[in-house]
Amino acid sequence: MNDSLSPTSFRSALLMTEVVIASQLCKTYKGAKGSRTTAVKDVSFGCRAGEVFGLLGPNGAGKTTTLRMLSTVLTPTGGTAVIAGHDVVGDPGGVRRSIGFLSGNTGLYPRLTPREVLTYFGRLYGMPDPLIQQRIADLSRVFGMDDFLGKRCDALSSGMKQKVNVARTVLHDPPVLILDEPTVGLDILASRTIVEFVQDYRARGKCVIFSTHIMGEVSRLCDRLAIVHKGRVQFLGTLPELRERAGADLEQAFLTVLEQST
Amino acid sequence: MKLSTVLIIARKEFRDVLRDRRTLLFMLLLPIAVMPVLLIGVSRFAMSQRTAKESRELTIAADPMGRNLLTSLANRWFTDNLLVLGVVSARLGVATAASIDELDELSARAETLKGGQSKKAPDGDTALLASYKAFQELTPEQVRFLGDASAISRLLKLTSWKTLDELPEPKDGKLAQGVSVPEDMPGKLGEPRVAAAITSKEKAVHAAIDVPVDALLERLDDEDIASSIKLTVLYDSSQSLSKEAYDRLETFIDALSRSEMRLRLAKQSLRPGFIEPYDLREANVASDSRKLQAVLGGLLPYLIILFSFFGAFYPSLDLTAGEKERFTLETLLLAPVSRLDIAAGKFLVVFTAAITAAVLTTTSMALTFRYGVLPEGASSALQLEFQPLALALAASLLVPVAALFAATLLGVALCARSFKEAQSYAAPLQFLIILPAVAAMMPDLETELRWAWVPLMNVSLLMKELLKGNYLWEFYTITLVSMLALAGLVLWIASRLFQRESVLLRT
Numbered sequence: 209m210n211d212s213l214s215p216t217s218f219r220s221a222l223l224m225t226e227v228v229i230a231s232q233l234c235k236t237y238k239g240a241k242g243s244r245t246t247a248v249k250d251v252s253f254g255c256r257a258g259e260v261f262g263l264l265g266p267n268g269a270g271k272t273t274t275l276r277m278l279s280t281v282l283t284p285t286g287g288t289a290v291i292a293g294h295d296v297v298g299d300p301g302g303v304r305r306s307i308g309f310l311s312g313n314t315g316l317y318p319r320l321t322p323r324e325v326l327t328y329f330g331r332l333y334g335m336p337d338p339l340i341q342q343r344i345a346d347l348s349r350v351f352g353m354d355d356f357l358g359k360r361c362d363a364l365s366s367g368m369k370q371k372v373n374v375a376r377t378v379l380h381d382p383p384v385l386i387l388d389e390p391t392v393g394l395d396i397l398a399s400r401t402i403v404e405f406v407q408d409y410r411a412r413g414k415c416v417i418f419s420t421h422i423m424g425e426v427s428r429l430c431d432r433l434a435i436v437h438k439g440r441v442q443f444l445g446t447l448p449e450l451r452e453r454a455g456a457d458l459e460q461a462f463l464t465v466l467e468q469s470t
Numbered sequence: 471m472k473l474s475t476v477l478i479i480a481r482k483e484f485r486d487v488l489r490d491r492r493t494l495l496f497m498l499l500l501p502i503a504v505m506p507v508l509l510i511g512v513s514r515f516a517m518s519q520r521t522a523k524e525s526r527e528l529t530i531a532a533d534p535m536g537r538n539l540l541t542s543l544a545n546r547w548f549t550d551n552l553l554v555l556g557v558v559s560a561r562l563g564v565a566t567a568a569s570i571d572e573l574d575e576l577s578a579r580a581e582t583l584k585g586g587q588s589k590k591a592p593d594g595d596t597a598l599l600a601s602y603k604a605f606q607e608l609t610p611e612q613v614r615f616l617g618d619a620s621a622i623s624r625l626l627k628l629t630s631w632k633t634l635d636e637l638p639e640p641k642d643g644k645l646a647q648g649v650s651v652p653e654d655m656p657g658k659l660g661e662p663r664v665a666a667a668i669t670s671k672e673k674a675v676h677a678a679i680d681v682p683v684d685a686l687l688e689r690l691d692d693e694d695i696a697s698s699i700k701l702t703v704l705y706d707s708s709q710s711l712s713k714e715a716y717d718r719l720e721t722f723i724d725a726l727s728r729s730e731m732r733l734r735l736a737k738q739s740l741r742p743g744f745i746e747p748y749d750l751r752e753a754n755v756a757s758d759s760r761k762l763q764a765v766l767g768g769l770l771p772y773l774i775i776l777f778s779f780f781g782a783f784y785p786s787l788d789l790t791a792g793e794k795e796r797f798t799l800e801t802l803l804l805a806p807v808s809r810l811d812i813a814a815g816k817f818l819v820v821f822t823a824a825i826t827a828a829v830l831t832t833t834s835m836a837l838t839f840r841y842g843v844l845p846e847g848a849s850s851a852l853q854l855e856f857q858p859l860a861l862a863l864a865a866s867l868l869v870p871v872a873a874l875f876a877a878t879l880l881g882v883a884l885c886a887r888s889f890k891e892a893q894s895y896a897a898p899l900q901f902l903i904i905l906p907a908v909a910a911m912m913p914d915l916e917t918e919l920r921w922a923w924v925p926l927m928n929v930s931l932l933m934k935e936l937l938k939g940n941y942l943w944e945f946y947t948i949t950l951v952s953m954l955a956l957a958g959l960v961l962w963i964a965s966r967l968f969q970r971e972s973v974l975l976r977t
Contacts, residue, residue: 238972281803282971304806314804315797319489320482328482332475332805376801 226254227292227384227415228261228278234286235273247273249439250287255415255432257383260406262430263419264462270439271419272311275388278417279309292383305333308377311388315373318362322353322372325361326379333380340379347375351401367398374402378409385409385416391425403429423458435465442469471814475807479815483789487819493784497823501777501830506838524624528676528715531632531664533657536681544622544722545570547729554615561604561612573623580605580616618725625722632675634658640666649706656680659704668706677705677715768911770835771933774828775907775926778868779875781827783896786820786879791892799974813968817876817961824872860936863946867929870953874925874960875903881964887976910934922948925956 235248248270255261265271276282278289280300288295294302316325323344330340348354351371356364361372370390377385387406391399406416406429418429426433427447435443435450443450443465447458454461454468487493532540548555548570555576559566564579583605608616640663645651649669651662657680658664667674680702689695701723705716735742743749793799802812879896886892906927909915917935922928928949935942967973 279804281800281975301806301808304804307804309804311800313797314801316801317482317486317798318796319486324482324485328478329805331478332807334806 225257227257228253228255228289228417229291230254230274230278230287230289232287233274233277233284233289235270235277235282236285246439248277248284251434251436251439251441252287253434253441253444255384255417257415258410258413259431260410260416260418260429262426262433263417263436264421264426264433265419265436266466269436271436272388274436275309275311275386275417275419278303278386279307280304281309305380306382307384307386308380308382309386309388310373310377310390312392316361316369316376319360321358321360322364322375323357325372326376329376330379335380343379343381344375347378350405351375367394370394370398371401374405383414385414387416388419389421390418391420391422399425423462427458435462435469437466437469440470442466471808471810475811476814476818479802479807479812480818483785483816483819484822487785487788487823490784490788493788493823496784497781497827498830500780501827502834504777505773505831505834509835509838523710523714525628526711526714527628527630528711528718529630529632529674530715530719531634531637531667531675531678532681533635533683534633535683536679537631537633539681539683539686540679540722541626543726544626547618547622547726548573550729550733551615551619554612555619558608558612558615561608563601563604570622570626573619574627576616577620577623580620614728617721618728621718621721621725625718629718634664634678637663637667637674637678639663640670645669648708652704655704656682656700656702659702664704668704668712669709673709673711676709676712677703677719679703679719767934767937768913770832770937771910771930772907773831773835774868774933775871775903775930777831778824778828778872779900779903782820782824782872782875782879785823786816786876787883787886787889787892787896789816789819790880790884791886792889794886794976795888803974809968809974810965813880813965816880817873817964820876820880821872824875825868828868828872857939860939860941863941864933864936866950867933867953870950870957871926871929873957874953877957877961877964881960881967884964884967885973885976906930917942917945919945919948923952925953929953 231252233248233251235246237245237247239245251270251274253261263271263274273282277284277296278291280296280303283297288297290296291303292306294300294306296303316322317328320328326344326347327337327340330343331337335343344357348357351374353368353371353375356368361369364372374387374390377387385406387402390402394402403425406418410416410431418425420426430447432444432446433450434441443453445453450461450465451458454464548567556566559576562576562579562583564576567573567576579601583601635658643662645662645666646669649665651660651665654660659678659680664678668677682699682701685699689699703716703719706712707716731745732742735744790799793802803809878899882895882899883892886895903926906924907930909921909927910930910933915921915931917931917940921931922945928945932942932945932949935945
């Protein structure tokens with residue numbers, strides 16, 4: 209038998225390990241006058257290296273809160289999650305070093321240039337300057353950012369900004385990438401660049417958690433998915449499993465799961 | 471907390487805020503520009519207003535006969551004082567006036583010499599140098615005489631006369647609100663139209679004078695009549711030009727009195743001491759610079775405190791609420807740095823901005839004085855000299871002040887959802903600051919030890935004392951320690967706020 213694994217078997221070997229394990233995540237907010245709002249009641253799932261994991265759900269389902277807890281921006285009020293061996297509650301610094309996170313709430317500094325933004329975050333990740341510049345050059349080639357690396361971010365189009373933002377999330381080459389609706393508001397060209405990048409990233413054996421509303425992206429990208437509604441996971445499995453349970457049409461299947469949700 | 475991380479954050483935040491126009495305006499431009507504008511602009515304006523008032527032609531109403539008599543008395547003053555006039559003119563290097571109309575030349579020369587008294591004459595102009603010297607050496611009587619000559623000349627040259635009869639009756643017979651005719655007014659001054667003319671919007675006349683003609687003529691005939699002649703001036707003290715008209719008449723009559731008195735004494739072979747049994751001389755130990763420090767000593771701490779606050783204001787809002795608004799705060803929270811590092815980095819930037827603004831204010835003020843682009847006469851008095859130790863101690867007080875402002879503003883602004891909301895939270899803090907900061911400008915407030923416990927007021931008072939060269943060590947120690955403790959407490963609270971996700975993510 210050959211010592212080295214074939215690409216397929218390498219991937220299947222990776223799929224054995226779960227790099228993201230969310231267990232019984234719960235988030236309750238204190239409101240005015242002692243009222244409590246529960247955004248996430250009980251969310252558990254696992255994502256493996258080399259797969260794209262889709263997180264679906266209507267607005268207000270608790271997707272963004274879940275992802276924010278994974279990114280350590282929010283501390284769970286119950287349950288926990290472990291990412292690349294780091295606990296979100298016990299070792300948030302380790303978690304942040306292991307992930308790249310992008311959402312509608314992660315903006316770029318308008319008064320800085322993309323190069324300055326990327327250099328800044330590279331330094332915060334503790335990367336040496338020559339490595340940062342090397343990464344910026346590589347990512348600039350991948351996303352076609354050469355033309356606007358030196359322009360101020362407030363002068364960029366939303367497509368350009370999103371490319372810079374994705375570049376920021378993968379600057380330190382993290383094993384886990386969390387993208388919260390990364391293609392929202394983008395034109396078809398910019399969306400495609402991002403979708404292709406996600407596919408490439410998966411091919412390199414990384415784990416990508418991807419939340420979206422666009423069913424086309426789900427079917428193109430996601431190896432497995434979770435449908436979240438009313439703060440709970442209502443479905444967890446592969447696309448064929450979803451179709452088997454709720455129907456052949458993806459959109460209809462999604463709606464069916466929502467209707468049946470508890 | 472990791473220092474290298476804090477510095478990476480601070481460096482980026484500096485770059486960021488320095489590209490923000492509002493921050494630049496409040497941190498750099500305003501402190502630099504406001505001092506020269508305030509000091510030069512206001513003092514020039516005030517001086518030009520004064521000159522304009524002094525050289526303005528004013529209208530005085532009198533009976534024709536009374537007015538003629540005043541002119542005659544002025545002429546008599548001129549002939550009575552020819553001798554002194556000759557002496558003083560010669561000393562100041564002016565040709566002796568041939569008639570009373572030429573008196574203003576002497577007055578003008580005296581004004582020039584007075585304004586530039588501590589200035590050096592240009593090289594080679596020995597005549598002018600001699601005049602300066604001569605002016606310094608004039609006797610008090612001669613100086614007083616110069617003042618009298620100016621008063622006489624001013625009233626004659628800068629008055630346009632009206633007769634009391636030509637003043638119109640007030641419209642609808644009423645006087646303006648708050649105006650009343652005083653009781654027992656002699657002659658026509660008791661008629662409401664005189665008061666109405668002085669107070670009318672058109673300012674037909676600035677003042678009116680009643681000259682008792684008969685009594686005066688009688689006295690001119692028989693100089694032995696020693697009773698005082700009552701002259702009455704009706705004016706409106708609430709209007710500056712009317713007040714100026716009164717002042718001119720008063721100095722004019724004073725000049726006449728003084729001259730006549732001298733003659734009478736001479737006639738009786740008496741010396742001036744006969745009617746002036748006591749002569750109080752004023753002798754001030756404070757140099758011009760010291761007097762100025764007393765004034766500026768209060769203003770400077772106030773401005774330093776205020777501008778330090780202004781300097782911290784925009785960057786603190788921009789780096790907290792502004793970042794929430796731009797969605798960049800959450801991006802930073804995702805980096806593998808502790809929230810304490812983030813707070814420290816931001817604090818460092820705002821703290822520096824507060825210090826910078828305060829230092830620039832002081833520097834700009836010092837430069838304005840040094841290169842005295844100030845009106846003539848003022849610049850020489852403004853040679854501020856502060857002791858290095860006093861400056862160092864005053865600067866040390868700036869540290870807790872800037873830290874307090876930076877921590878307070880960061881904490882308050884972090885609680886806001888948007889820049890606008892932060893502004894409405896932070897702006898009222900100005901009033902909290904102005905009140906204690908203004909303490910040093912209250913002339914009667916003594917620097918007692920108990921004030922050392924009042925935040926900011928202690929700094930304001932102590933800076934004033936330091937600039938005067940008073941080293942109050944106990945006061946200084948209490949102030950520094952209590953201010954550092956307060957700044958530390960607020961900083962701790964602010965850093966706690968930076969750890970609370972409900973505050974950080976409130977959008």
